[in-house]
Amino acid sequence: MPRINKxxxxxxxxxxxxxxxxxxxxxxxxxxxxxxxxxxxFANRLRxxxxxxEIDGVANILGRSRTNGKKALSGSHLExxxxxxWLDGALGCVYALEAAxxxxxxxxxxxxxxxxxxxxDEEGHFGSFLGSRSFVGLLDEKEIxxxxxxxxxxxxxEGLAKAGWSxxxxxxxxxxxxxxxxxxxxxxxxxxxxxxxxxxxxxxxVAIWQYRITVTGEQNHAGTTSxxxxxxxxxxxxxxxAAIDARLAQAAGERSVWTTGRVTLEPGEKSIIPGKAxxxxxxxxxDPAVLERMEAALREEIARAGREGRCEVALERLxxxxxxxxxxxxxxxxxxxxxxxxxxxxxxxPSGAGHDAQWLAPKxxxxxxxxxxxxxxxxxxxxxxxxxxxxxxAQVFADAIxxxxxx
Amino acid sequence: MPRINKxxxxxxxxxxxxxxxxxxxxxxxxxxxxxxxxxxxFANRLRxxxxxxEIDGVANILGRSRTNGKKALSGSHLExxxxxxWLDGALGCVYALEAAxxxxxxxxxxxxxxxxxxxxDEEGHFGSFLGSRSFVGLLDEKEIxxxxxxxxxxxxxEGLAKAGWSxxxxxxxxxxxxxxxxxxxxxxxxxxxxxxxxxxxxxxxVAIWQYRITVTGEQNHAGTTSxxxxxxxxxxxxxxxAAIDARLAQAAGERSVWTTGRVTLEPGEKSIIPGKAxxxxxxxxxDPAVLERMEAALREEIARAGREGRCEVALERLxxxxxxxxxxxxxxxxxxxxxxxxxxxxxxxPSGAGHDAQWLAPKxxxxxxxxxxxxxxxxxxxxxxxxxxxxxxAQVFADAIxxxxxx
Numbered sequence: 001m002p003r004i005n006k007x008x009x010x011x012x013x014x015x016x017x018x019x020x021x022x023x024x025x026x027x028x029x030x031x032x033x034x035x036x037x038x039x040x041x042f043a044n045r046l047r048x049x050x051x052x053x054e055i056d057g058v059a060n061i062l063g064r065s066r067t068n069g070k071k072a073l074s075g076s077h078l079e080x081x082x083x084x085x086w087l088d089g090a091l092g093c094v095y096a097l098e099a100a101x102x103x104x105x106x107x108x109x110x111x112x113x114x115x116x117x118x119x120x121d122e123e124g125h126f127g128s129f130l131g132s133r134s135f136v137g138l139l140d141e142k143e144i145x146x147x148x149x150x151x152x153x154x155x156x157x158e159g160l161a162k163a164g165w166s167x168x169x170x171x172x173x174x175x176x177x178x179x180x181x182x183x184x185x186x187x188x189x190x191x192x193x194x195x196x197x198x199x200x201x202x203x204x205x206v207a208i209w210q211y212r213i214t215v216t217g218e219q220n221h222a223g224t225t226s227x228x229x230x231x232x233x234x235x236x237x238x239x240x241x242a243a244i245d246a247r248l249a250q251a252a253g254e255r256s257v258w259t260t261g262r263v264t265l266e267p268g269e270k271s272i273i274p275g276k277a278x279x280x281x282x283x284x285x286x287d288p289a290v291l292e293r294m295e296a297a298l299r300e301e302i303a304r305a306g307r308e309g310r311c312e313v314a315l316e317r318l319x320x321x322x323x324x325x326x327x328x329x330x331x332x333x334x335x336x337x338x339x340x341x342x343x344x345x346x347x348x349x350p351s352g353a354g355h356d357a358q359w360l361a362p363k364x365x366x367x368x369x370x371x372x373x374x375x376x377x378x379x380x381x382x383x384x385x386x387x388x389x390x391x392x393x394a395q396v397f398a399d400a401i402x403x404x405x406x407x
Numbered sequence: 408m409p410r411i412n413k414x415x416x417x418x419x420x421x422x423x424x425x426x427x428x429x430x431x432x433x434x435x436x437x438x439x440x441x442x443x444x445x446x447x448x449f450a451n452r453l454r455x456x457x458x459x460x461e462i463d464g465v466a467n468i469l470g471r472s473r474t475n476g477k478k479a480l481s482g483s484h485l486e487x488x489x490x491x492x493w494l495d496g497a498l499g500c501v502y503a504l505e506a507a508x509x510x511x512x513x514x515x516x517x518x519x520x521x522x523x524x525x526x527x528d529e530e531g532h533f534g535s536f537l538g539s540r541s542f543v544g545l546l547d548e549k550e551i552x553x554x555x556x557x558x559x560x561x562x563x564x565e566g567l568a569k570a571g572w573s574x575x576x577x578x579x580x581x582x583x584x585x586x587x588x589x590x591x592x593x594x595x596x597x598x599x600x601x602x603x604x605x606x607x608x609x610x611x612x613v614a615i616w617q618y619r620i621t622v623t624g625e626q627n628h629a630g631t632t633s634x635x636x637x638x639x640x641x642x643x644x645x646x647x648x649a650a651i652d653a654r655l656a657q658a659a660g661e662r663s664v665w666t667t668g669r670v671t672l673e674p675g676e677k678s679i680i681p682g683k684a685x686x687x688x689x690x691x692x693x694d695p696a697v698l699e700r701m702e703a704a705l706r707e708e709i710a711r712a713g714r715e716g717r718c719e720v721a722l723e724r725l726x727x728x729x730x731x732x733x734x735x736x737x738x739x740x741x742x743x744x745x746x747x748x749x750x751x752x753x754x755x756x757p758s759g760a761g762h763d764a765q766w767l768a769p770k771x772x773x774x775x776x777x778x779x780x781x782x783x784x785x786x787x788x789x790x791x792x793x794x795x796x797x798x799x800x801a802q803v804f805a806d807a808i809x810x811x812x813x814x
Contacts, residue, residue, distance in 0.1 A: 189631030206630065210677060221785050222666040223613065223691050223759035224596030227659075229783065234667050235652060242649035245642060252634075259629040260641050261677040263670045270617060270668040270687040272786070280677040284630050352630035376636065378628050379679070 001402060002102035002109050004394045010387060012045065012094045016078070017086040025086050025381030029149065030079040030121040031059060031159030038078050039118065039163075042093060046116055049101045057168035058134045058144060059120035059160065065100065065113030070179040072401045073115045073364065074099060077122035077131065077356060082151060085383025087186050091371070091390070093118050095184040099398040112405045115178070117171075119356045125149050126156045132356035134170050136363050173363055180330055180404045181360040184369045184397050186385055190376030191349050198389055199338040199346040199396050200370030204286035204325045205358040206255075206350055209295060210318040211281045213302065215240065217311040219267065219275025234265040234274035236311040241279060244301045248283065251297035253290035255350055258283035286323045286350040324358035330367035330404055337399035341392055353378075367404070369397055408809060409509035409516050411801045417794060419452065419501045423485070424493040432493050432788030436556065437486040437528040438466060438566030445485050446525065446570075449500060453523055456508045464575035465541045465551060466527035466567065472507065472520030477586040479808045480522045480771065481506060484529035484538065484763060489558060492790025494593045498778070498797070500525050502591040506805040519812045522585070524578075526763045532556050533563045539763035541577050543770050580770055587737055587811045588767040591776045591804050593792055597783030598756050605796055606745040606753040606803050607777030611693035611732045612765040613662075613757050616702060617725040618688045620709065622647065624718040626674065626682025641672040641681035643718040648686060651708045655690065658704035660697035662757055665690035693730045693757040731765035737774035737811055744806035748799055760785075774811070776804055 019041070020026045020034030028034045043061050046053035051063030061078075065071050076092025093116070100114035119131030126147040133139040147156035160166050187193075192200050217233035241260055248258050260281050265274035283294050299315065306313040331348065338346035351368060360366050371393035374384045385393075426448070427433045427441030435441045446462055453460035453470030460470035468485075472478050483499025500523070507521035526538030533554040540546040554563035567573045594600075599607050624640035648667055655665050667688050672681035690701050706722065713720040738755065745753035756777070764775045778800035781791045792800075 187631065188628050189633065190636060191633070194636075208630065208678075219787075220783070221595050221760060222668065222689065223615065223664065223761070224594065224785065225664070225759070225783065226596065226598070226662070227664055229597060229601075230664075232666070234670070238645055238648045238652065238667065238670075241645045245645065255633070257630065257632070257634055257637075259639070259678070259680055260645065261629065261672065261679060261681065262675040263641070263645075263672055265668065265670055268669040270689055271615075271666070272668060273666055274668065282629065282677055352632070353628060354630070376627070376632065378631065380626075 002106040002398050004098050004102045004398050006391045009094060009098050009391060009394045012097065013087065013090060013390070016090045016094070020080070022083050023381045025084055025383060026080045027083045028080040029082060029151065030123065030125040031156065031163060035079045036163040042078060042118060045097060049097060050104060051100060051116060055165055056171045057160065057165060058131060058170050059163065059165055060131045060135055060171055061118035062171045063116040065115050067111060067113030069111070069113065070405070071113035071115050071177060072180050072182055072405055073117055073178045074182040074401065075117035075119065076183050076185060077119045079121060079123050079125065081123050081379050083381055084379055085381060087385055088378060088383060089122060091186055092184040095394050095397045098394050099401050102398045103402060109402055112402060114401060122356050125151070129356065129359055132359040136173050136359050175363050178364050180327070181357065181364045181366045182397065182401055183355060183357040184371070184393060185355060186378065186383065187370040187373045188353050188378035189373065192347060192370060192372040193374065193376060195347055197345050197347040198342040198372065198392055201331050201334040201338065201346055201348045202326050202351045202368035202370060203331065203348050204323050204350050205355055206284040206286045206352055207291055207321045207323040208282055208284050208354065209291060209320040211298070212316040212318055213240070213279045213281055214314045215277040215311045217275055220273045222271045222273050225273060230273050231310045232273045233277040233311050236305065236309045237263065237277035237279060240301065240305045240313065243305070244298060247297045247301050248294055251293045253285050253287055256283060256285040256290060256294065257352060284352055288323060324361040326361070326367050327365035329407065330365055333403035333407065334367055334369055334400045336403055337396045340399060341396050369393065369400065409513040409805050411505050411509045411805050413798045416501055416505050416798060416801045419504065420494065420497060420797070423497045423501070427487065429490050430788045432491055432790060433487045434490045435487040436489060436558065437530065437532040438563065438570060442486045443570040449485060449525060452504060456504060457511060458507060458523060462572055463578045464567065464572060465538060465577050466570065466572055467538045467542055467578055468525035469578045470523040472522050474518060474520030476518070476520065477812070478520035478522050478584060479587050479589055479812055480524055480585045481589040481808065482524035482526065483590050483592060484526045486528060486530050486532065488530050488786050490788055491786055492788060494792055495785060495790060496529060498593055499591040502801050502804045505801050506808050509805045510809060516809050519809060521808060529763050532558070536763065536766055539766040542580050543766050544579055582770050585771050587734070588764065588771045588773045589804065589808055590762060590764040591778070591800060592762060593785065593790065594777040594780045595760050595785035596780065599754060599777060599779040600781070600783060602754055604752050604754040605749040605779065605799055608738050608741040608745065608753055608755045609733050609758045609775035609777060610738065610755050611730050611757050612762055612775070613691040613693045613759055614698055614728045614730040615689055615691050615761065616698060616727040618705070619723040619725055620647065620686045620688055621721045622684040622718045624682055627680045629678045629680050632680060637680050638717045639680045640684040640718050643712065643716045644670065644684035644686060647708065647712045647720065650712070651705060654704045654708050655701055658700045660692050660694055663690060663692040663697060663701065664759060691759055695730060731768040733768070733774050734772035736814065737772055740810035740814065741774055741776055741807040743810055744803045747806060748803050776800065776807065
């Protein structure tokens with residue numbers, strides 16, 4: 001079986017950290033100068049590993065193996081969130097690269113092929129999963145035309161032109177070429193750490209259902225308007241959100257999460273009764289039945305508030321993705337690889353975050369593997385994973401790919 | 408008894424509406440061009456009424472009667488909120504002017520004197536009750552030096568200089584000169600309208616106690632952080648505010664009002680668990696015992712949330728004014744005047760809004776009189792009062808001043 005090269009894995013990750021270094025993390029937004037440089041560097045690294053690597057017209061990178069037979073496809077993303085962690089995305093790219101190298105270097109597995117893919121903009125600076133959606137044929141040119149960086153305003157077309165990648169064709173998946181897609185990622189939570197686990201074998205990527213709740217009352221003077229007369233949109237929103245939270249605690253599954261990310265009262269002055277209130281609300285679960293149950297509970301609470309309160313209450317569903325199930329055979333391949341290197345320290349778990357793998361899952365048998373996040377921290381420059389866990393994860397990942405290709 | 412001149416009252420009010428006209432209301436912020444022009448016009452109107460009128464170094468106007476004996480002091484404010492109503496403030500100024508004129512014109516009351524005062528910036532463009540606080544000796548030069556318009560940034564010193572009023576001495580109240588202070592105002596609520604009342608006799612101006620509530624949790628990924636592990640500052644704030652609202656409904660008095668004017672979740676993104684939440688909260692009542700009871704209830708809920716929840720909860724008291732009781736004898740003078748012109752259509756009621764009168768009350772026996780606001784609307788350009796109610800109010804106001812000076 002292949003032996004991964006520990007120093008090479010850590011060195012590649014540290015080199016990637018130098019592109020847009022920020023404190024102990026990175027600031028490497030999609031198509032920023034450090035991101036373009038990181039992509040060029042990574043494509044060269046793929047070529048040094050013997051892969052035919054190119055960057056396409058949406059900044060995806062594909063490194064093709066020259067072996068015969070069904071190959072594994074593996075990868076993740078290279079850009080970071082703004083001022084964020086060094087491993088989010090980069091780890092999965094380097095694991096894929098290292099698996100391709102280690103498998104090619106071992107005579108016993110040199111017949112097996114690993115294509116390495118790097119998807120553009122998983123972090124959503126320009127849109128929603130533009131790279132992986134492009135790769136599976138679900139992105140039209142119009143969406144690229146319209147895309148602009150949310151923070152800087154730079155259009156995606158400008159960014160691609162600056163990088164010299166304008167007008168290139170975009171890679172499209174050839175499902176007949178692959179036996180499986182494998183993505184590794186940091187967990188971004190503390191399930192592994194708190195359970196003493198070193199490897200997470202992902203069962204499914206949860207669906208995210210997002211909503212805007214709007215309460216419309218009557219703006220008025222906070223001193224002269226009696227409690228009986230007022231139609232306080234803020235008060236109604238607070239009661240409604242508290243009721244929704246209590247209700248979802250009943251309707252939710254064991255692993256469900258729900259979050260009110262934003263509440264806005266208008267006009268937001270201390271002596272004015274809010275005439276309007278808006279909230280962004282979401283929940284996540286891997287089980288369609290649980291998702292439906294949570295939405296029904298939400299809709300009932302909205303209807304009740306509209307019926308019993310003194311304001312108009314409206315619910316708008318902003319998005320509702322489908323849970324992406326991971327392939328059972330590939331989960332077994334990950335279990336077996338993990339049991340070999342970290343006996344008893346691997347856990348099956350859903351992914352609460354979205355990943356490029358959810359777009360590959362309808363096209364190929366797909367697997368995801370997690371390594372622990374220290375203190376469960378993610379989307380912050382202090383995000384980290386111990387070197388030991390990084391190295392262990394790289395070995396398990398390469399072994400699992402071999403297991404999958406050999407079965 | 409004096410007869411007010413209906414056409415003169417309405418004409419003066421309509422002329423004032425022409426200074427900064429906006430839709431059916433006015434945009435006349437303190438020391439803006441229309442405000443300065445309105446003050447000059449009003450000071451001239453006082454002179455035409457036989458008063459010795461001047462504008463002082465903080466833009467207050469004082470028109471002094473030349474009669475002997477104890478006088479009444481009466482007035483309100485001339486500036487408006489931004490893009491707001493035409494009667495808020497202006498009505499009380501014109502009523503005071505008309506009372507001075509009508510009382511002087513009637514040989515039976517010509518021995519009585521009414522000084523007319525116009526306070527600067529009751530609406531708080533530059534600060535908090537700068538004009539009335541200056542008049543009662545509670546404003547130092549430093550506060551004027553530091554004052555700047557919240558919307559435009561113009562300093563108060565610049566505004567005073569542009570108007571040509573820099574360096575003028577400021578008027579200070581001479582309590583020995585006066586038997587009473589009278590202020591008339593639109594109600595700004597719907598107590599009169601809904602109760603069929605034409606005149607409100609104010610019993611007290613409520614106190615406003617204001618607070619900032621801060622909840623500190625841990626910012627984290629809304630997908631990967633389990634409900635059990637998260638320390639969601641937004642969720643805790645929503646629960647807390649709902650609990651405070653339910654609790655105050657028990658602790659409050661019959662006329663108490665309470666308002667959450669602003670809620671902010673940080674960072675306010677749909678997929679990030681808020682790490683911090685802040686709310687602005689206030690309550691109002693005229694009874695010190697009720698205010699204390701409400702604060703105790705608030706503090707108990709804050710303490711309970713800190714003890715039982717998973718976040719840090721802090722309460723900061725931003726301000727706590729005292730209720731201002733209106734003089735009982737002057738209330739009787741208003742009752743009697745109202746009973747004469749509007750039998751059975753006068754109501755005793757607290758003022759839920761703050762007024763200049765609250766700063767005069769510790770210095771002089773003080774009275775306030777309300778006229779109805781159509782649909783209870785205020786702080787909006789559509790604010791209005793019927794002509795009949797305006798005229799009736801002017802007569803009752805003048806009669807009440809005579810009642811007070813004759814008793």
